[in-house]
Amino acid sequence: MAKEQLLALKNRILPAGAGPIIELLSTHHQQLEMTSILLEHVPLLIIGRHGMIARLPLDGRVIKLSQPQEIAEALQRFFETDQTLYVFVNLPEIQFPESVVSVIREVEEKVRKRDELLQQIDEALERRDREAFMHLTRALADLDA
Numbered sequence: 001m002a003k004e005q006l007l008a009l010k011n012r013i014l015p016a017g018a019g020p021i022i023e024l025l026s027t028h029h030q031q032l033e034m035t036s037i038l039l040e041h042v043p044l045l046i047i048g049r050h051g052m053i054a055r056l057p058l059d060g061r062v063i064k065l066s067q068p069q070e071i072a073e074a075l076q077r078f079f080e081t082d083q084t085l086y087v088f089v090n091l092p093e094i095q096f097p098e099s100v101v102s103v104i105r106e107v108e109e110k111v112r113k114r115d116e117l118l119q120q121i122d123e124a125l126e127r128r129d130r131e132a133f134m135h136l137t138r139a140l141a142d143l144d145a
Contacts, residue, residue: 013091015051017068024072025087028079035086043083045071048090057083114143 014022025032025045038046046053054071055064056078065071078085096104117140124132 013049015047015049015068017071018047018052020072021045021047021052021068021075024075024079025085028075028085031079031082031084033084033086035088038088039086043078043085044088045075045085046088046090049092056085110143114140117143 035044038044043057044055051066052068052071053064053066054074055062056074057063058074058077063074065074075085117136121133121136121140124136
């Protein structure tokens with residue numbers, strides 16, 4: 001399984017409506033600060049398994065929001081300022097069965113060996129070592145088979 005697919009799986013555990021919020025946050029990453037504790041008296045977005053809560057200063061007062069659409073609209077207004085938004089993420093890690101972890105390790109090892117063989121092939125070409133080149137290309141073909 002490719003790393004991109006693993007990231008897509010992680011996105012599936014986000015609470016409903018969090019996708020657009022994450023996209024919005026990514027476009028304003030320079031205004032974000034991750035935190036591992038809940039902070040008081042600062043602009044804060046909490047993303048948890050079952051929902052989100054935002055506490056944002058807008059129009060001279062602090063507003064608390066929990067609906068994804070309301071949070072998205074308030075964040076757009078918040079990001080018009082130069083303030084920092086603190087983000088607290090409380091999502092459990094995805095637990096993969098050992099068989100999946102084993103397959104991932106095997107694929108990573110195969111990729112590492114493939115990269116190593118490609119580097120050795122390049123070095124054999126630079127040295128004009130035909131015998132090493134032929135041996136390494138056969139090893140690469142065997143690995144890819």
